[in-house]
Amino acid sequence: MTKWLEEHTPKLVLAPSFVxxxxxxxxxxxxxxxxxxxxxxxxxxxxxxxxxxxERLMASPRWETALNNLFVFGALFIIIAMxxxxxxxxxxxxxxxxxxxxxxxxxxxxxxxMIVTGTAWKWILNPGLGLEAMIRGWGFESFTFDxxxxxxxxxxxxxxxxxxxxxxxxxALFLAGLRSVDQEIIRAAQVDGIPTWRVYTAIIIPSMAPIxxxxxxxxxxxxxxxxxxxxxxxxxxxxxxxDLPATYMYAMAFSRGDIGQAASxxxxxxxxxxxxxxxxxxxxxxxxxx
Amino acid sequence: MTDLTLTPVQTRQSHIGxxxxxxxLYILLGVFALFYLMPLFVMVTTSLKSxxxxxxxxxxxxxxxxxxxxxxxxWSSACTGIQCEGVRPFFWNSVLIAIPAVTLSTLLGxxxxxxxxxxxxxxxxxxxxxxxxxxxxxxxxxxxxxxxxLGMMGIAGTxxxxxxxxxxxxxxxxxxFFRNYYVSIPAELTKAAKVDGAGFFRIFWSIFLxxxxxxxxxxxxxxxxxxWNDFLFGVSFSQAGTQPVTVALNNIVNSTTGVKExxxxxxxxxxxxxxxxxxxxxxxxxxxxxLTAGSVKG
Numbered sequence: 001m002t003k004w005l006e007e008h009t010p011k012l013v014l015a016p017s018f019v020x021x022x023x024x025x026x027x028x029x030x031x032x033x034x035x036x037x038x039x040x041x042x043x044x045x046x047x048x049x050x051x052x053x054x055e056r057l058m059a060s061p062r063w064e065t066a067l068n069n070l071f072v073f074g075a076l077f078i079i080i081a082m083x084x085x086x087x088x089x090x091x092x093x094x095x096x097x098x099x100x101x102x103x104x105x106x107x108x109x110x111x112x113x114m115i116v117t118g119t120a121w122k123w124i125l126n127p128g129l130g131l132e133a134m135i136r137g138w139g140f141e142s143f144t145f146d147x148x149x150x151x152x153x154x155x156x157x158x159x160x161x162x163x164x165x166x167x168x169x170x171x172a173l174f175l176a177g178l179r180s181v182d183q184e185i186i187r188a189a190q191v192d193g194i195p196t197w198r199v200y201t202a203i204i205i206p207s208m209a210p211i212x213x214x215x216x217x218x219x220x221x222x223x224x225x226x227x228x229x230x231x232x233x234x235x236x237x238x239x240x241x242x243d244l245p246a247t248y249m250y251a252m253a254f255s256r257g258d259i260g261q262a263a264s265x266x267x268x269x270x271x272x273x274x275x276x277x278x279x280x281x282x283x284x285x286x287x288x289x290x
Numbered sequence: 291m292t293d294l295t296l297t298p299v300q301t302r303q304s305h306i307g308x309x310x311x312x313x314x315l316y317i318l319l320g321v322f323a324l325f326y327l328m329p330l331f332v333m334v335t336t337s338l339k340s341x342x343x344x345x346x347x348x349x350x351x352x353x354x355x356x357x358x359x360x361x362x363x364x365w366s367s368a369c370t371g372i373q374c375e376g377v378r379p380f381f382w383n384s385v386l387i388a389i390p391a392v393t394l395s396t397l398l399g400x401x402x403x404x405x406x407x408x409x410x411x412x413x414x415x416x417x418x419x420x421x422x423x424x425x426x427x428x429x430x431x432x433x434x435x436x437x438x439x440l441g442m443m444g445i446a447g448t449x450x451x452x453x454x455x456x457x458x459x460x461x462x463x464x465x466x467f468f469r470n471y472y473v474s475i476p477a478e479l480t481k482a483a484k485v486d487g488a489g490f491f492r493i494f495w496s497i498f499l500x501x502x503x504x505x506x507x508x509x510x511x512x513x514x515x516x517x518w519n520d521f522l523f524g525v526s527f528s529q530a531g532t533q534p535v536t537v538a539l540n541n542i543v544n545s546t547t548g549v550k551e552x553x554x555x556x557x558x559x560x561x562x563x564x565x566x567x568x569x570x571x572x573x574x575x576x577x578x579x580x581l582t583a584g585s586v587k588g
Contacts, residue, residue, distance in 0.1 A: 105323045
């Protein structure tokens with residue numbers, strides 16, 4: 001008995017976590033997937049009815065806005081955060097004496113809750129007393145910056161706040177990548193008289209492809225999960241102009257009492273995440289086994 | 291060879307060019323630093339102004355008269371819906387949620403990582419992959435069944451319920467951290483200890499735990515930041531009395547009744563941000579290590 005116990009201790013230790021993950025991750029995903037094929041409204045029903053919830057989603061203008069917003073927000077957020085992050089990393093890589101302090105400043109927003117970030121930017125961007133009022137106060141009477149309350153522009157305020165929060169992190173990723181490039185090659189290029197910008201574009205940046213991929217994965221993951229920031233900054237408004245799939249799902253689940261819509265929108269979010277993450281994780285795990 | 295020998299005039303020019311380049315580099319870095327610092331600066335100054343000064347003054351102006359009134363209100367009497375006790379009770383809720391959830395998930399992650407890295411058995415890698423995928427799911431996909439389960443367990447809307455949720459969905463990352471750390475420790479160490487008659491827990495306790503301080507710090511910081519800053523679970527699985535501080539902050543800012551007190555909003559936001567900011571300032575190195583480990587993996 002004790003021998004058996006000794007032999008199986010490792011498995012027994014891992015078992016509770018394994019069971020928990022199987023139930024609370026995979027079992028729950030299965031539950032949500034199942035319910036997304038039913039007519040569930042306020043209470044879950046379990047008779048499969050086909051794609052009715054997904055058809056309702058596609059017919060919903062609010063969902064269409066949410067999806068459009070995800071693409072606009074996601075594309076701008078990912079591209080700008082990566083470009084800015086790379087630029088900052090390259091600037092910081094020039095033997096800057098105060099690098100440590102500057103890095104700390106660029107990165108601290110990442111330690112904040114999205115709710116705090118949203119609250120701060122909501123105050124800065126509010127037209128009545130914020131940035132707009134300040135610049136008007138400086139004498140530019142006709143200056144207008146009302147994106148926060150303009151349904152066509154509000155989604156861009158989410159982009160601004162999200163970039164402010166995450167670009168420092170992208171910088172940290174790229175900076176680590178720049179430091180890991182073989183210094184010998186760079187020195188050889190400099191000896192050959194190749195200008196610095198060419199060294200970057202032709203040697204250093206191409207060798208950082210894996211970092212670009214990681215940054216892309218992390219940022220797209222952040223974009224799809226964005227929920228708190230929208231809630232705090234715009235509340236999804238004006239109207240539902242800044243709704244994202246995450247806020248749509250939450251509204252359906254907890255204020256509209258429409259479980260079928262909540263489940264199907266959550267499933268679509270998961271499919272988007274998996275379409276991006278699964279190939280990445282798969283290749284990572286495989287390369288590790290080799 | 292001739293093009294390498296520069297005339298004195300050329301060298302002087304290139305020196306000046308270098309200095310200009312250097313200066314513009316520092317100025318550019320400074321401008322970006324201002325961009326990142328500006329919101330924090332505005333938050334702090336706004337929180338120290340009176341409402342009167344906010345209405346008449348400039349967004350980025352320093353307060354003419356420093357008052358801590360907004361901080362007092364935010365801490366103990368601002369209204370979060372019908373309750374008007376400030377963020378104080380919710381701040382303590384967050385503490386009560388974070389401490390046990392961080393401890394438990396770190397402990398479990400350490401044991402899991404130790405098993406997966408050092409006691410390999412058939413299927414261990416599959417289990418690890420399954421846990422890893424679990425890190426990446428959008429939590430929306432588990433919200434509905436979790437709400438029902440918490441209800442069935444009788445812990446819906448309670449602090450133990452939130453602790454439970456945070457431990458479960460933190461496991462993937464904590465296991466990942468420890469597994470990647472322990473995998474670099476040679477397996478011979480475990481083997482030798484086994485030959486000497488040490489058991490599973492003995493080896494963990496006297497060999498692995500003493501080596502683990504850096505990764506424990508990274509994991510604790512990561513988990514604390516995640517749990518303290520969480521909003522989705524907090525808003526989905528809490529009730530009026532058990533909300534974490536992020537939810538309370540959002541309620542203060544977006545409550546529609548009465549006059550908008552921006553200074554109180556800002557003070558409340560800083561209070562909610564202080565613990566994680568403090569961790570960042572004190573242990574930034576470990577914070578960054580966790581971030582990069584969580585995204586690039588070791």
